[in-house]
Amino acid sequence: MDDFYRDYILDHYRNPRNFGTLERADVEAEDLNPLCGDEIRMQLQLDDGVVQDVRFSGKGCAISQASASMLSEMVKGMKLSDVAKLSKDTVLENVGIGISPTRMKCAMLGLRVLKSAAIGRLAAWPDEE
Amino acid sequence: MIHQALSSRAESRDEARAARSAESKVQRIIADFPILARPTSRGKRLVYLDSAATSQKPRCVIDALVEYYEQYNANIHRGVYEIAARATDEYERARVKVARFVGADPSEIVWVRNTTEAINLIAYSWGAQHLRAGDAILLTELEHHSDLVPWQRLAERSGAHLRFLPVDDRGIHVLDDLDALLDACKLVALGHVSNTLGTIAPISTIVSRAHAAGAIVVVDGAQGAPHLPLDVHALDADFYAFSGHKMLGPTGIGALYGKKALLETMPPFFSGGDMIRRVRYESTVFNDPPRRFEAGTGNIADAIAFGTAVEYLEKVGMTWVREHERSLTAYALERLGEFEGRGLAIYGPRDPDRISGVISFNFADIHAHDLASILDTEGVCVRAGHHCTMPLMEKMGWSATARASFYIYNTPADVDVLCTGLEKAASVFNR
Numbered sequence: 001m002d003d004f005y006r007d008y009i010l011d012h013y014r015n016p017r018n019f020g021t022l023e024r025a026d027v028e029a030e031d032l033n034p035l036c037g038d039e040i041r042m043q044l045q046l047d048d049g050v051v052q053d054v055r056f057s058g059k060g061c062a063i064s065q066a067s068a069s070m071l072s073e074m075v076k077g078m079k080l081s082d083v084a085k086l087s088k089d090t091v092l093e094n095v096g097i098g099i100s101p102t103r104m105k106c107a108m109l110g111l112r113v114l115k116s117a118a119i120g121r122l123a124a125w126p127d128e129e
Numbered sequence: 130m131i132h133q134a135l136s137s138r139a140e141s142r143d144e145a146r147a148a149r150s151a152e153s154k155v156q157r158i159i160a161d162f163p164i165l166a167r168p169t170s171r172g173k174r175l176v177y178l179d180s181a182a183t184s185q186k187p188r189c190v191i192d193a194l195v196e197y198y199e200q201y202n203a204n205i206h207r208g209v210y211e212i213a214a215r216a217t218d219e220y221e222r223a224r225v226k227v228a229r230f231v232g233a234d235p236s237e238i239v240w241v242r243n244t245t246e247a248i249n250l251i252a253y254s255w256g257a258q259h260l261r262a263g264d265a266i267l268l269t270e271l272e273h274h275s276d277l278v279p280w281q282r283l284a285e286r287s288g289a290h291l292r293f294l295p296v297d298d299r300g301i302h303v304l305d306d307l308d309a310l311l312d313a314c315k316l317v318a319l320g321h322v323s324n325t326l327g328t329i330a331p332i333s334t335i336v337s338r339a340h341a342a343g344a345i346v347v348v349d350g351a352q353g354a355p356h357l358p359l360d361v362h363a364l365d366a367d368f369y370a371f372s373g374h375k376m377l378g379p380t381g382i383g384a385l386y387g388k389k390a391l392l393e394t395m396p397p398f399f400s401g402g403d404m405i406r407r408v409r410y411e412s413t414v415f416n417d418p419p420r421r422f423e424a425g426t427g428n429i430a431d432a433i434a435f436g437t438a439v440e441y442l443e444k445v446g447m448t449w450v451r452e453h454e455r456s457l458t459a460y461a462l463e464r465l466g467e468f469e470g471r472g473l474a475i476y477g478p479r480d481p482d483r484i485s486g487v488i489s490f491n492f493a494d495i496h497a498h499d500l501a502s503i504l505d506t507e508g509v510c511v512r513a514g515h516h517c518t519m520p521l522m523e524k525m526g527w528s529a530t531a532r533a534s535f536y537i538y539n540t541p542a543d544v545d546v547l548c549t550g551l552e553k554a555a556s557v558f559n560r
Contacts, residue, residue, distance in 0.1 A: 005499070005557045014494070036498050036514045036529055037522075059528050061496035103502060 004098040005062060012066035017073050022055045027080070029116035030058075033109045038064040042072075042113045044080070051075050051083065056113075061106050063099070068110030070094040075114065084118040086111060088126040152540075155453070158445065159538050161187040173508030176546045181324050181352060181487050181534035182512055183374045187441055190377055193434040204426055206403060220429055223436025224419075227384050230439035231369065232360035237392065239385040239419040240427050244351040245275040247370030247385035248318070250398040250422060251347055252283040256316070258396060262288030265314040267344070269294040269302060269330070270524060271323040274517040276349040280318060289315070294335075298525070300326035300477045304334065311342035318346075321353025321369075325516040325532065326477030327458070327487030329357070336365050345391070351375055355536070356454060356485045358447040361386050373431065378438035382431035385422075392418035399424040442537075450537055454486040457535045461488055461544045468492065468551055471560065476530060486535040489516075492551060495558050497529040503557055504531075504550040511547075 022028075025043035032039050038060025045053040054072045058065070071094065075083055091111050092099065099107050108126045115123035159165050162185050169175055177185055203213035205220045221235075228235040241247045260266070266280050270293050284291050292310050295303045300323060311317070317339045319330055336346045345367040353359065354369075355376035361369045368391070372383040387395075397404055397415055401424040407414040415421045442450065459481040465473060465488065472493030478484050492500055501513035512532045515522045522528065533547060554560075 005503075010558060037519070038498075061498040061529075063499070100502070103498070106498065 004096070006096065009062060009066045009095065012069040013062040016056070016065055016069040018054050018056060018069070020055045021057055022053060025055075027117045027120065029113050029122070031109065031113050031116065031122065033060065033064060033105050035105055036061065038106060038109055040064065040068050040109050040113045042068070042110070042117050044075070044083075044117055046080060049080050051078050051080060056110065060109070061103075063095070063103055063106040064109045067091050067095050067107045068113075071110050071114055080118050084115055086115060086126075087129070091126065151453070154449075155538070155540055158187075159540075161189070161441075162538055163188055163191070165538060169508045171506060171508065173506075174546070176507070176509045176543045178533040178535065178539065178543060178547060179510045179512050180355075180375070180536035180539075181532065183380065184355065184377050184536055185538065186379070187377055187438075189441055190379065190434045190438050193437040194379060194430050197430040197433055202430075205429055206420075216429060219433045219436075220427070223433045226436040226439050228386075230359070230443060231354060231371075231384075231386055232362050233386045234389065236417075236419060237361075237386055237389050239387065239392070239422045240432055241370070241383045241385050241422075242381055242428065243372040243374070243383040244349055244370045245279075247368075247383060248276055248347065248349065249279045250385060251368055251370075251387075252279040254395045254398045254422070255345070255391065256283040256287065258394075259315055260284075260287035260289045263313065264289040264316075265292050265310075265312070266290070267292045267294060267310050267314045267317045267339075269319045270296045271300060271302075271326065271328060271330075271518065271521055272318070272320055273324050273349065273351070274519070275351070276318055276320055276347075277520070280316075294319070296328070296521075299479070300328045300521075300525075301483065302328070302331060302335075304331065307335070307338055308342070311339055311344060314339070314342060314344045316347065317344050318349065320349040320351070322356065322485040322487070323477070323518075324352050324487065325518045325521060325530070326489055327352075327484035327534075328478055329353075329483055329485050332364055332366065340365070352485065352487070355442075357451055367391055373435035373438060376438060377441055378435035379431040382428045382435045384435075387418070389418070392422075395421075397421050397424065401425050403427075445537055451485075453537060454535050455481050457539055457541065457544065458484055458486055458488065460541050461533065461535070461547075464544050464548050465490060465551075468548070471555065473551070476525070476527070487532060488534075489530040489532045491527070491530055492554060493558070493560050495554055495560070497531040499558075500531050500551075500554050503554040504547070507546060507550040507553060509547050509550045 022043040026046040028043040030041035040058035043055045056068050056072050104127045111126045201212040201215040203216045205217040225235045228238045339346045347368040348366040350369045350371040354371035369386040374380040404424040406416050474491050476489040497513035
């Protein structure tokens with residue numbers, strides 16, 4: 001677990017990309033991690049079903065914030081229908097190995113919120129699908 | 130002069146001897162807990178600093194569970210055969226032990242699953258009977274969700290409203306407006322010890338002023354009974370609820386102390402077998418307390434082992450327990466204080482006399498969950514999060530804290546390992 005906190009994770013935690021709010025979002029969602037109360041909100045701006053812009057906001061641990069930040073970088077230019085299909089493996093590839101089971105929900109929170117925004121209702125936990 | 134030097138040397142010899150004997154007592158206690166001899170998967174010594182969540186169990190408690198299932202497993206209060214008689218006897222003997230431990234009469238001890246169930250029992254039984262629209266229920270800002278949500282629900286059902294005794298920014302109760310808060314108040318519920326900050330509540334003051342105002346007092350003793358010498362009659366609270374698993378006992382068993390005169394007037398919470406005296410198709414005469422509140426087959430093995438747990442604590446001595454935890458907390462505050470210049474924030478009262486074995490903290494910009502994960506790699510178990518006190522966290526402006534909590538088997542060496550873990554966290558996070 002201590003190997004997990006690599007420099008790029010800490011960099012995303014301390015300097016989150018696409019952090020903030022959009023004045024006009026086409027779709028958005030937010031959720032809490034029931035374990036620790038981490039919060040994430042994701043907003044997407046679309047053009048013809050393709051993600052033009054994204055912002056996320058929230059608070060929480062390095063794992064939840066860094067994985068949300070990395071996801072936000074990925075989804076720009078993606079079709080919304082593809083965003084809805086993202087799986088837990090995407091996050092695990094982003095953040096690298098070493099997530100312990102007790103911290104899996106932290107890593108998956110951003111993806112769950114992103115997928116919720118894409119499908120217009122609360123998505124399942126990606127690690128439970 | 131010479132005489133003085135000799136006597137001071139003798140004193141320091143006495144002190145050294147006392148310290149050595151205290152240390153060997155803790156070592157003997159540690160040897161009673163099988164789990165503390167098991168290394169973690171990383172080969173680290175288990176440094177268990179989460180006893181506020183649940184305590185570890187000594188060998189004698191584990192043995193008591195096995196003994197019941199292996200030697201006299203039978204239902205209670207009905208069988209006429211030998212092992213049923215023994216089961217009933219041990220179950221009721223456990224009630225006597227738990228009653229003695231808190232200074233109550235056995236007829237005043239109701240078995241419950243845990244503190245939460247005890248508080249719900251009071252809310253549904255006494256609360257439904259007495260609370261009406263316009264009445265007030267007084268809680269404090271420190272309450273655990275288990276001593277908040279049942280009262281919110283009672284308020285919804287009865288039309289009563291909730292009030293909160295404030296705490297200051299160190300989590301110490303502010304009593305300035307207590308009498309005004311007690312106006313039209315029927316019930317006061319408060320934790321003996323805060324599970325988040327360790328604050329010991331001024332129970333006696335609150336009880337006497339609540340009684341003067343005509344309110345009853347319910348004490349959530351989940352963090353009190355395991356750690357502080359207790360005499361519920363002297364405390365004079367009307368109800369005192371506690372859980373076995375936080376005081377060396379098994380999970381799934383707890384006790385509610387209630388004043389006999391109150392219990393006798395209260396309707397049942399759950400109903401069914403064992404809580405009755407006579408049942409007809411149309412109506413039932415209920416049993417006397419405490420069995421009136423114990424419907425269905427109880428948690429027999431766990432109740433018996435809970436009795437063993439409090440016997441163990443009595444043998445250790447609750448005055449010793451309090452002093453051990455007080456001095457350990459003082460040492461931990463001192464050691465953690467060394468990190469304050471590097472961004473460590475310690476919450477709650479800083480005076481070891483006002484706290485009972487709980488310290489909440491945050492370290493620089495390292496989120497409490499990340500900190501707990503890194504400490505875990507060193508074998509250190511701490512809790513991170515909101516500690517089931519979300520309103521308090523919001524009031525204080527903390528999204529999460531890390532919490533170390535101590536019990537009889539912890540030592541200054543455990544605090545030192547915690548500090549080593551903090552050094553590691555600082556290095557992982559490049560602080």
